[in-house]
Amino acid sequence: MSLNVTRDWQVCTVTRNERIATAVRAVSVRFPQAPPDPVEGGHLDVQVMVNDRPEVRSYSVVRRDPDDPRVLVLGIQAAADSRGGSLAMHRLAPGSRIRATQPLVTFPYLPSERPTRLLAGGIGVTALAAMADTAARRPPAGGYRVTYLARSRARMAFLADLTARHGDLLDVHITDEDTALDVPEYVRGCPPDTVLYMCGPLSLIDAVRTAWSAGGRDPQDCRFETFGTTGRFPAGEFIAHVPSLGLTVTVDAGRSLLEAFEGAGAEVLADCRKGECGICRIPVLAVENGVIDHRDVFLSTWQQETDAWICPCVSRVHADPGGPGVVHVDLP
């Protein structure tokens, strides 16, 4: 995957594993010696057993243990459509050995003196907690605030930690408590020259980016990470057709278009697998009985509206009622 560090796999020990919110556990992992890498915006790649086969999953580093720099804390949500990786992590008993990489930073926090805002939606909080901690320890001259959104209080991992750490600098918005965030108002309230870091569902990121551009702000000051798992519509089954290869594949809800092509033996180049790098983009010839749910952040809004390309690692077809949705593409 797109990263400019080489993975350094190490045998680590699980030291704690505790439930901290609905479907979320905090898993502490001790390295043989303290990884020197920054943890802000970093994740570990971890080897997990899924259906008795080793697979690699990525989990954000929430913090480094202040009392032992060898220990990193991961926040892991068992998603409803989990393919087994997060459930396997949830079951690890203290003392278990796992293979993990050093922190891999794909969402770097760049300390500055500018006003700084951190916006977390749901489990996206795991990617922002360490940044928020650093902002608290070395506050930018322009100040910082943390905003944390969720559907319900029970689902909010690390809420107590964040409250203790940031006090009045933390704003909480909970849909079930009728305190949902008004995104345009939130963006308008960011001081001029603000740098925003956010992680959450694509719908949140889209709304913020739209408001950000509408406010005439520089797009580069809106920094975000997606886990590549959310879109404008729920994931559903669709069909992909490649006339040049005479190939038709059915993409079920639990698989990506890219994985479907790979499963059928088609040659597709891919790298980040979360809709960021754009190396897997392929030309779209036509769409039938549905619309493309562009879930990538590589194509610009204008490019997405033309439907000329699709990033098959994350993007899908949302079928009209009665479907099935079909996308005709080329694999050059």
Place this chain on the structure above:
Amino acid sequence: MSLLDGTETQTYDPVRQDLDATSDVAASHWPMNAWYAAAYDVEVGRRLTPVRVAGVPIVLYRRVDGRAVALADACWHRLVPLALGSLEGDDVRCGYHGIRYSPEGRCTHMPAQQTINPSAAVRSYPVAERHRFVWVWPGDPALADPATIPDMHWNDDAAWVADGKVIEVRAGYQLVLDNLLDLTHEEFIHTSSIGNGALSESDFTTTHDSASGRVTVTRWMLGIEAPPLWKYLLSVKFPDYRGPVDRWQIIRFTAPATICIDVGVAKAGTGAPEGDRSQGVNGYVLNTMCPTGPKSCRYLWAIARDFATDSQRITTELREGVAGVFAEDEAMLNAQQAAIDATPGYDFYNLNIDAGGQWARRLITAMVERERM
């Protein structure tokens, strides 16, 4: 659990093993959470200057308003040195595919696509300019407090005049610290300038303070004949004096890599050891090392004085005189590192004169241990 409390001594500890390996005399080790003087102020300007700080490739430059910037010297995309690129206002453009970064390290332009990859960035390191040096903090940015930069104020204090140079030493910085913390070598390396027999004949005291990471080595040589350089400098202030002097060297180390040496001579018996230096001349030899690798460092130095402060001639003579003295040290240090590398498996033998250097090594190792556990 602390490694220092001894409770884990029976178990295999990879960190301990690693520290044992890195305290080998063949290769210097260093903490990352520290300020290192990466360059002299005049070395950094509106151009891209590559340096290594704590072994890390970093590119230095100044913004349009003059503030110094330190970015990782490797483009996020294909890792080529950004120093081969160009400055565009406050931003750096990579010289290979044109990707552009702000002084904070954020990608501000990516050719050939309409969006900017959200992870596109290079690390930006905390920078502070103080005492004519550009200091860079290679470790955890949240811990970078400019108040912890070692005091080297003599380099830009109105009451003092100072100037200096940079030496690219082909030896680990800990070998340079050893050199500066034991000045008995002056008698043998620097015979024509500042060395004399009194150095190895006089006694010295060594004190240390683990909490602040300081070591002090104090040596007084009373009623001696001044060595050639000091004879000349004393004559600048007291042209008629020909008699013996009281000479001092007070070496102050601040972990991990800075040494300020209070040096001088005064007319013998005029009270200098008790604090009255009015009948003498006083200088400060300012030294700070930036480890560029386990076996190399940038050695930034200056010589400061509080007498004849209006004389550019003395400023130039002192700077060039000390440069000549340090060239003698540099030759020995380079040869020492080469000899160490050619003699694998051998360790140093420590004499009593090495107490200062050994305390410095212990304080540095403690800093490294605290970072790694």
